[in-house]
Amino acid sequence: MRTGEPLPAVGEVLTALATGLWHWDTATELVTVDAEAARLLGLPAEARTLTQAQARARLHPVDWNEITGVVTLAVSEQTLAEVRIRVMDEHGRIIRVVRSRSKPTYDRRTRSFQLIGTLQEVTEPTPGTPAGRSAVTGDWRRSREAFLLDAGRALAEARSTQEVLRVAAGLSMPGFSPAELAVFGVQGDQLTVIGHHGPELSEEPPFTQMPLDTDYPAAEVVRTGRAVYLSTPEQYKSRYPVSWPLAAHYHRRSWAYLPLTAGGRTMGTWLAVFNYPVAFTPDERAVLATVARMLAQALSRAGAAETERALTDDLQRSMLPTLGPQIPGMRVAARYVPTGGGLQVGGDWYDMIPLPGGSSRTRSGDGRFALVIGDVQGHDVRAAGLMAQLRIALRAYASEGHRPDAVLSRASRFLHGMGGADSADLRFATCLYVEVDPATGILEIARAGHPDPAIRMADGTVLTRPTEGGLPLGIDPDADYPTTRILLEPDETMMLCTDGLIETGGHDLETGWRRIRTILEEHKGDLEELADALVQGVHGPSSHHTTGPLADRREDDIAVLLLCRPSEGSPDAVIVQPSVRRTVLSVAQTAPERVAAARQQLRELLHDWASPDQIDSAVLLLSEMLTNVLVHTDSDALLRAEVRGEKGDRRMRVEVTDPSDDLPHRRRPGELASSGRGLLLIELLAHAWGVDPQGEGKTIWFELYESDDSDIPVAP
Template sequence: MRTGEPLPAVGEALAALATGLWHWDTATGLVTVDAEAARLLGLPAEQVSLTEAQARARLHPVDWNEITGVIQLAVSEGTLAEVRIRIMDEQGRVVRVVRSRSKPSFDRARKAYRLIGTLQEVTEPTPGTPAGRSAVTGDWRRSREAFLLDAGRALAEARSTQEVLRVTANLSMPGFSPDGLAVFGVQGDRLTVIGHHGQQQGDENPFSDMPLDTDYPAAEVARTGRAVYLSSAEQYKARYPLTWPLAERFGRKSWAFLPLTVAGRTMGAWMAAFAYPVAFTPDERSVLATVARMLAQALTRAGVAESERALTDGLQRTMLPRLGPQRIPGMSVAARYVPTGGGLQVGGDWYDVIPLPSGRFALVIGDVQGHDVRAAGLMGQLRIALRAYASEGHRPDAVLSRASRFL
């Protein structure tokens, strides 16, 4: 540019620096991005307005939660909001990391946040290297607190064991992130694999049914309730020579095995394996131990919820007959049961088709006030009694009279 020439427009200047602009208004729920910001988000390079849900789908779920927290903090402190964001593709893989800087404001009349900011791609230092360590040393504690808050929220919202494992696999710890995870449970005197991430299907077979007295870190942790940290392959091999060949083929450099403890009882172990050496400083051990406690609680909640669902399904199935291929002359019989939901989602309502001694059929519908295990159990008894009375050949009024006395 020669002296005296006009400066380019702001958008053109930022585009030349591979920096995009974005605008977010929580009142309208719209996020508008220019062409460069759209490209960084993995969208066609053109200006577009997205809903919050569409924008959120492009970002790592933990980072979205961090954005909202940083914005609120910046407004309260009157400072810039700066955060690193991982951009995800349709398969849930991280494709790039961008830095967002913005000056948010809060409109008290509309009770909404509004901000205009920039997005710029950044190169992440290699984890485990001095550069990677120094990148997080300055704000380690703040990053750790934000990470643990987000991790706790995500694990608390998981409703099944598989969802808990999926959330755990997507956790990105501040400054050090494992590339392999495994969750072990205990059944009797055996160590089992509940789930794993970062390994191929079938790689868990040698570990899936292992005696608890095996010379293996996860088995020792499940027995003793004490964590095991292995900072190098040499340390692993020296301490667990018998099972080292099982771990050697994965090519990892460091391992952390932590107890999964709830109410003082060790229910299993969690393995976090790293592709680079980790010293396991006191701060890093604190983060891992906290995640292990939250993981144990989440797995316990998910197990209780799954047991309740299994009880609900089993109990409900016993209430409903199998119509089967029985033929009723002149009639086709079909049925569908839709529970109303709530609680255990089991009710005392039922239906039945009863062959009578006369060759006729009785069609019965039972209804009761209440949708819980007690109501279902009571109506289950009543259904059996009513079927027995009907099978004796009584008329409908006599069947109902006897069933009423039984009830």
Template sequence: MRTGEPLPAVEEVLAALATGLWHWDTAAGQVTVDAEAARLLGLPAEPTRLTEAQVRARLHPVDWNEITGVVQLAVAEGTLAEVRIRIMDETGRVLRVVRSRSKPSFDREKKAYELIGTLQEVTEPAPGTPAGRSAVTGDWRRSREAFLLDAGRALAEARSTAEVLRVAAGLSMPGFSPDGLAVFGISGDRLTIIGHHGQQPGDEGPFVHMALETDYPAAEVVRTGRAVYLSSPEEYKARYPLTWPLAQRFNRQSWAFLPLTVAGRTMGAWMAAFTYPVAFTPDERSVLTTVARMLAQALSRAGAAETERELTDGLQRSMLPVIGPKIPGMSIAARYVPTGGGLQVGGDWYDMIPLPGGSPAGSDRFALVMGDVQGHDVRAAGLMGQLRTALRAYAAEGHRPDAVLSRASRFLHGITHTEDPGELRFATCLYVEVDPATGTVEGARAGHMDPAVRMPDGTVLHRPTAGGLPLGIDPDSDYPTTRFTLHPGETLLLCTDGLIETGGHDLDSGWNRVREIMEAHDGDLDALADALVQAVHGPSSHHTTGPLTDRREDDIALVLLGRHPAGADGAVAVRPPVRRSVLTVAQAEPERIATARQQLRELLHDWPSPDQVDSAVLLVSEMLTNVLVHTDADALLIAEVAGAPGERRIRVEVADTSDDLPHKRRPGELASSGRGLVLMELLADTWGVAPRGEGKSIWFELGEKSGGGEDTDTDALLDALAVDEVID
């Protein structure tokens, strides 16, 4: 070309270089190509305008998706978008492979991309050859996709910041893997080091608390939100001369600094350093950018989870009590295990409250509370804290158990109706007052589970307790009280339903599980509490216990109160071979006769003769029925099993305040009463009626028969059952 001649047009130059020119406007959905670009796309060699669908039909589907990702990456980094594309004919055969280079821009108002670029045919390696297929689609691309899937899965499963960093350090990128990693965070106007790998402990010192205005790649990434790629030490030194000495001593050859962005906010930077030169091709930058995005999401999730755990620990420490000082003649242990849903905190709680007149030290009375507020969220935890405080206040005023629960129900009903009438909450509660000197326990129940008692010989029984509606449902609900005695060597269990029903159990099967653990365990109360928790979740720690497993279904709270054997003052003594059950059946509570039958069966759970058990249950039902039908008094049932195994005897006594003694009668064949004493003579080994200072008691005894017992009279049993059925 002679000097002074005009330069040829751009189109002529590109045509001479076999390079096509194209323009893509995603807002309009159109692609404009010149003649050479049209030829490379397999179309007539003339300028034309195509729709996105027409262009997409000429490209391999995988490559179309590749273009989208590369364009987004180039816009984010402010770099060129470069990608290899397979051009297809109408039959789906690959015509040729072209390289596309473009400079994309993004219109935020239109939310659309605009690209102007070139197309040039790739001649080596030739399309269709093994080398060509490897270069375009090959093993690297498949390895990259497999790597990103594995990396995404591993980072998604990481639950803490330390675990996320361990996963990131173990990532082996296809074709290039960094030997040094660092994750930078932001604290105010300074960088922090969240974690690093591939460096010695202490090497992070110069980079900690570095000002964001520092001439350092990670600081620039945080300021601008754009990645920085440094392919050589010379490039690093030229761009960042002030901080190059800090990086020089690590003897690395290439560096990539990428922003950690979540929801449009840059939360830090990720450094990947290499001991060998890396060109950072578009494919390599795409992999690094994808990993940085996944890493940012994983760190964000882990940070949120750690914040929740810190909040959980704080709530638990502030809301759960510490069991008070030692109680002379008694031992106590408590456990709390939160559920696994959301925050590890819920509405279950326990408490130990000194009653007026002193603290639990000495022989002063105290109260035990076991409760469960509906729900497993922060609101349930907040209501639990308020209700616990209210119960403490009412107890401190000296109210009896029934009055404490009545006032607590009105309190909870008031705050739930005031705060959010559309989302009413209720709570179950068991409140018992204990006199350590006598072992007397007086309690009331608001929709909660009955307590249980482990006797000195290991037998575990429900202790039926009168109750009313859960707290917060009816502000005028009544809560009758029940009094019983915790005898020396016995242990009282208070718990929430999480201990019973967790693990797919219902109330019956879950209770059987708890009973087996308590009957088999003969150690101290802390060991028994741990055994109960371990049966559901695995090892626990004292009092406030953190998350133990991923199978948690409900909160668990339990309190064990044991009365030392007589004269032991805390030492384990030989257990007296006596087990005892006491129950009051009021005139207005005939349904408690069924409770008495069930309690007697539990008391005789290991009795060898089923016939004798049936006989004892039948006689108890008849004795209680007689008191309710023929007197105006309440009935007191006392059942005791005494003696060594094989020689035991059961004595059952029913007392009332009426002076009318029973008389033996000869009932006719169709009579509906008068069979009580006849059954006594038929089924009991011995029986009798004893006047008392006020009222009387009727009793019977049965001796243990290892062979299964004697046959009973079928007609008599049927007659008796008919009478019993009337009472039910």
């Protein structure tokens, strides 16, 4: 071009550079292209106007979606929109790759975009060449899409703010790797660091807490809702001269500050810092902006869930008592874990109630007290409200001096009345009420549809203790709740729990109980440690003590009460030591099915007995003795079984007592007789046996010796 000649038209220059012009108006859905742009799109080289659908048909579907995302990002950041596009022919084959650069504008009135930009062909490496293989291996689209999918999945699964921050810290972005990541949150009018990943700082960073009007990029992002990209230290220094001296101390080269926006509100800033210069191309900005949006959504969800959990935990903890001073002669420990899943307020509770007596003894003295544990049906606010009212009612009935059966009967009528006339609104509750006499160790138990208590004996043996029971509270206002009396021996521990402890983790009552029984038998330590071990055995390590959350993924509330009667010299006892092992169980005339429970109790008592044949013999003889009482008298039977001595040289003694004065006598039944063989079997199978008349009634007993079974017949 000679000096003084007029400059060529812009269109001629662009054509000479193989660059086309195009204009896209989303309001009219029309795309106007010049001749060069038409040629690059695989059309005849002449200017024309296309519909949006016609233009879209010439582009790869994935790239069309990419254009919409890049345009939105460019409008929010007030930057150019740049994207690479694969052009396709009528048969769906890629004919070339072009780069589009445009300046988008947004009309808020019509809610439409207008873009004016250029198209220019991009030379791709020849397939099969080293450059081509490198391009395939490092395909930026594929790696970026895979990264965003993985990041989105990981952030969606994060349940707490700390989990979200850990996921964000572990992100490995394709093509560029930040040396440091930070998340800023807003507390009032202050900007504060809520998460940081990178080299440990020897001193507190200067950006930990600052006013929102500070001349600092993160604060500006919160104020404006727009990202800030600083590719070089010079850019940082020129735009933010006040805060630059603080940032210069860390010798970084590039910074990206992204808004964390959720629900139309900017809740903070995400910072990515680099040790090398980063140009922050549109592709890189798109990746960072997408991660920032996902991070903001994850933080918003986690914050809402944590608020709900805190409300649930505070609500239920406020309804639970503290155990207060320990009782002389007894030790008590409790744990309560609320359920997870937002406002899933449950109805589990426990309580410890001082009982009136003939002296001035109080909870902190030697007086009697009651332990209560229960579970109201449902996991909602109504269940929690009913639980609180039922707990107050039980305390009132117990404080009036009623016996355990009367306390539960009155509580059942109270809960039934709470349902009103609407049967659909009726709720029931399971409950276990234990009246404790610390001086004697006698426990009187009434049960309303609740799991039976378990006893851990002094030598570590664990037995479930079958107790008489009635319907859950609230179902039948006239239901009866018979009382079972047992003796808690020195160094024995009783466990009461709700079904959440047993059935959590997909277990049923049988398999869940085996898991809990193993923990009880194998634990060595004091009562508080045992309570922790029971809960941790179900959910893993705990960060709470008596109350508080454990894990976020919980299935049901858990309430656990432990009562220990320490012997002298073992004030904190949950101590395994050789001792007498015994069980006591009553079998009523009206409940012959408890004969099966008695047989099971004896088997559990003899779980480590050396000879299985002797166990079978003992169970057979017990069944004969109990059946004899139920058939030949009008009275109830009381079973007492005891194991004494060192393992391998122990003695088993089984007694059945009834109030009848009629003594058993040996009979000679014929071959076809269906009864009359009880004493014959005892005489054949037992090492020793006898009948002891009492003041009222009698006791028939037998003994078996663990070390001497060679000449004893076994049960057929």
